[in-house]
Amino acid sequence: MRNLAIFGGQKIRNKPFPKWPQFKEIDESALIEVLHSNNWNRGANSNNSDFISKFENKIKEMLDVKYCIGVSSGSCALDLAAKGAKIIAEDEVIVPAYTFISSISCVIHAGAKPIFTDIDPKTWNIDPVKVEENITNKTKAIIVVHFAGQPANMDAIQKLAAKYNLIVIEDAAQAVGASWKNLPVGSIGDIGCFSLEGSKNITAGEGGFITTKNKFFFEEIYSLQNCGRKLNGPWYQHENIGWNNRITEFQAAIAYNQLKTLESYNSIRQENALYLKKLLQEIPGIEVTEVDGNVTSHAFHLITMRYKKAYWNRLGKNRFILALNAEGIPCYAGYKYPVYENPVFKKLGYDVETIAQKCKIAKQVTEESIWLPQNLFLGNKNDIDDIVKAFIKIKDNLNSLKR
Ligand SMILES: *Cc1c(COP(=O)(O)O)cnc(C)c1O
Numbered sequence: 001m002r003n004l005a006i007f008g009g010q011k012i013r014n015k016p017f018p019k020w021p022q023f024k025e026i027d028e029s030a031l032i033e034v035l036h037s038n039n040w041n042r043g044a045n046s047n048n049s050d051f052i053s054k055f056e057n058k059i060k061e062m063l064d065v066k067y068c069i070g071v072s073s074g075s076c077a078l079d080l081a082a083k084g085a086k087i088i089a090e091d092e093v094i095v096p097a098y099t100f101i102s103s104i105s106c107v108i109h110a111g112a113k114p115i116f117t118d119i120d121p122k123t124w125n126i127d128p129v130k131v132e133e134n135i136t137n138k139t140k141a142i143i144v145v146h147f148a149g150q151p152a153n154m155d156a157i158q159k160l161a162a163k164y165n166l167i168v169i170e171d172a173a174q175a176v177g178a179s180w181k182n183l184p185v186g187s188i189g190d191i192g193c194f195s196l197e198g199s200k201n202i203t204a205g206e207g208g209f210i211t212t213k214n215k216f217f218f219e220e221i222y223s224l225q226n227c228g229r230k231l232n233g234p235w236y237q238h239e240n241i242g243w244n245n246r247i248t249e250f251q252a253a254i255a256y257n258q259l260k261t262l263e264s265y266n267s268i269r270q271e272n273a274l275y276l277k278k279l280l281q282e283i284p285g286i287e288v289t290e291v292d293g294n295v296t297s298h299a300f301h302l303i304t305m306r307y308k309k310a311y312w313n314r315l316g317k318n319r320f321i322l323a324l325n326a327e328g329i330p331c332y333a334g335y336k337y338p339v340y341e342n343p344v345f346k347k348l349g350y351d352v353e354t355i356a357q358k359c360k361i362a363k364q365v366t367e368e369s370i371w372l373p374q375n376l377f378l379g380n381k382n383d384i385d386d387i388v389k390a391f392i393k394i395k396d397n398l399n400s401l402k403r
Helices: 025-037 051-063 074-084 102-109 128-134 154-164 215-225 249-280 317-326 343-347 352-358 360-368 381-396
Strands: 067-071 092-096 113-117 139-145 167-171 191-195 208-212 286-288 295-297 302-307 369-373
Touching: 025 249, 051 067, 051 208, 051 249, 067 074, 067 215, 067 249, 074 102, 074 167, 074 191, 074 208, 074 215, 092 102, 102 113, 102 139, 113 128, 113 352, 128 154, 139 154, 154 167, 208 215, 249 286, 249 302, 249 381, 302 360, 317 369, 317 381, 343 352, 352 360, 360 369
Parallel strands: 092 113, 092 139, 139 167, 167 191
Antiparallel strands: 067 208, 191 208, 286 302, 302 369
């Protein structure tokens, strides 16, 4: 019998999951307000009651940091952080082997060398033991990524930073609102970088922001994102060679309003994600990524798991995902490569084989990973039950998929 939806059978789920991004009436009125304000960008006038300041102030309060700078993307936040931290040619910067390209490209834009470092097989975050193995007298900084919304082991990272006098940049693009031992991510290392891109847990379509407690980094980064102008300095006086990476009032208006629902949305995501994790644990061959006991809030930008095909008649992961998609469950394979395997690194002359030897967990995770996006977790337990039913249905009909 052709039971599975991939063969034309009845789908487990016809209803869509909660959509993303979402907006409310208040976002519409905020956009109209900006439109009529004669104040569309930073520096357009001296009026201080603007959304960029309101957004930055709210972040400072929520994350308990002294400074926040809204910028035009998470990628440029990382570029600005690397430049602002004075990472230069000859420096080495420790980066995770499993991440988005921008965690690496910021190091290369600064002229320095990324040192790809393997991840922890349980949490998929950078492995502090491997970090220490990779530290040399050229190491200037560590970039940690709070992957999928789960804070990395910041105790171990901060300890290494203190021991070897290193700067810590947190790539918190996926983790706004997450905390490690009750410390918000972005407030633990020296500089935090966040994204407001369309898929992220708060979004303005595009955008980003930077957090720091350090006045020097704040003033440097402020200047670099604003064409090298000095903070509060004259418009046509330039102290640095910077860029225009400024956020707009339109982006800040949307992002500011989203901050109001961040906490409640993150707790719904967390509740539903943990419920799914519990149910999927019963299914052999699916290993949901573990949550470290020191994580006090997980942003669950993604729910990630490893697919062990030995338990699924050796059915390939991509075919398994297509079968889930057909049942009405949106999910995908995640990064195509551990980041160092992207074609660019071979072109740049990196010794990719040697890197691969040292980053075997990242490779294995890439091959086995399945990602479920955060918006699937914004509804109720019935949504989660449907996800589980689809996994079980495929398990029960494995023979029809196997050819
Ligand atoms: C999304 C993302 C970025 C980049 O953010 P953009 O706003 O898309 O430029 C950087 N790092 C990680 C880990 C991300 O997921």
